[in-house]
Amino acid sequence: PAKLYSDNAQTFTSAATLLPNHYGTHTPRWQFITPRAPWWGGWWERLVRSVKTSLRKSLGNRSLSKGELETVLCEVEASVHSRPLTRLSDQPGEEGPLTPAHFLLEQPMGAHLPEDELVVSLTAFQLVEKHSARQQCLNKFWEKWHAEYITNLPPIVRNHKAGGSV
Secondary structure, three states, rough: OOOEEEEOOOHHHHHHHHHHHHHHHHEEEEEOOOOOOOHHHHHHHHHHHHHHHHHHHOOOOOOOOOOHHHHHHHHHHHHOOOOOOOOOOOOOOOOOOOOOHHHOOOOOOOOOOHHHHHHOOOOOOHHHHHHHHHHHHHHHHHHHHHHHHHHHHOOOOOOOOOOHHH
16 A cells, blocks of 8 residues: 554554564555554445454454455455445336445456457447547546435534635
């Protein structure tokens, strides 16, 4: 990773000073939250809790080999990245909700290319068609993002007055 986010725990601050000795110029940049403000890390703490809960439910008290643990972690990752960010529709034929995987992979988790997409050589016309289709999909995605997610976010600042201070 190029950048790491964490709180100011002694373990993390020590690691931040020791990593450059090991990785040199390839050391990730460490970004600490404001001291004594643990709520600033709430968004990743919630994700950590989701991963820990999933691991506890799937593993219990069992011990796993490294390969088995990697497999379980990949499955938990897929689960966390597949959580819906927008409302689920009960209408048949409608697309599913937006998920974090849409942003990370530009497609839902587990999506596979159709067989005809695996063709190695394409003509210039086919490339233009594929680019146009991709742009249409992206435009549709951003329209859905704006209509279903952004407009449904709760207001962050209470008593905010437009164009001035509170």
